[in-house]
Amino acid sequence: MTTDEPQRPDLARELIARAAESSAYRAKRVRDQLDAVQLGRARHIDHANTNVLRRILGEHDWPGHRLVGPTAARAAWSIALHSDDDPAFQRAATTLLGRAVQAGDALVQHWARLHDRALITSRRHQEYGTQYQLCADGIELCPLRAPESVDARRATVGLPPIAVALKAVRRRYTPDGSADESPTVVLTGAA
Template sequence: MSIDRKIRDKIQQMAKEDQLVRRQQWRDVQLLNKRHLDRKNNEYKRVIAGLIKKLRILDAKHTREMKKITTRCDWPGRSLVGKRGAAAAWLLVQHADHDLVFQKKCLILMKSAAPDEVESKHIAYLTDRILVHEGKEQIYGTQFKSGPDNNYAPFPIKDPRRLNKLRKEIGLEPFLAYKKRMRALVS
């Protein structure tokens, strides 16, 4: 199968927009947090609600497009959209939290694709994302939440003793290094 440039470009453009909006919102939230120590302040709540709404609209738009793509060609893997395109497709599905059914469908498509079509770590991230949204313990320790005092902590992990072994098997860095990197991102 040869690269479908039209699909690849569409997916990469959506992922670029996804990251641009998320980076800008991250900066906006950081500035807002500096101005408002009281998170219960009405202005703070209003601005945060507006940012969340904007992100949900964007994610819904991208999810609609990804549904069209996956209906036409199953999972857009490396042979269809290239390595960057496949990573961008995963990112868009990872951010489709409002549509758990679609995320689950994509996880099945990713798992059934040939190994060279999908990165194992992308399957791990989406697996954990789905489990967390179902209120279950994650397997690979990829999903974090903001806790009290902006302390970034992982969602509960199913088997902490085997965590690093599982992470290594799919090419993820050791958990403590990942945790340190995640905390550095938010500080």
């Protein structure tokens, strides 16, 4: 086994498959293309994914690059990011991901986005400006602590200035400049 191969390819495959299925539902949800049954299925998938990741965290700590490889580590992050129905789990996952970042086994940008998401789901203001809301009027930044210093905080974790990130997210989710979505959907910043 080379150092580039994950220690647990079985976990890697499971994480990647679960995150891909959840992502497909989320893409349709953002475009308001899911009926009530499909919405329920998407919620069930996210709940099941949370439970699987909870088990993995309990057995292995954060599934970082060494354990599952970069693609599956990203999948684990995505699963944690979308565990909105369990804010306590999201906070615990943020702590474990932070430890993996300190050990050089995960990306600090993933930690920053998960940290912000955990704050938002706990009804607090985010730190790095990575979480957005898709509203009837377009895409808005979720509540932000100390907006005047957000770019300095973003720079510490390798994120671009907030204006650049917000422009990229708006372009990604409203390519024609319109946002007719009536429900509010929390989005994670792509930039």
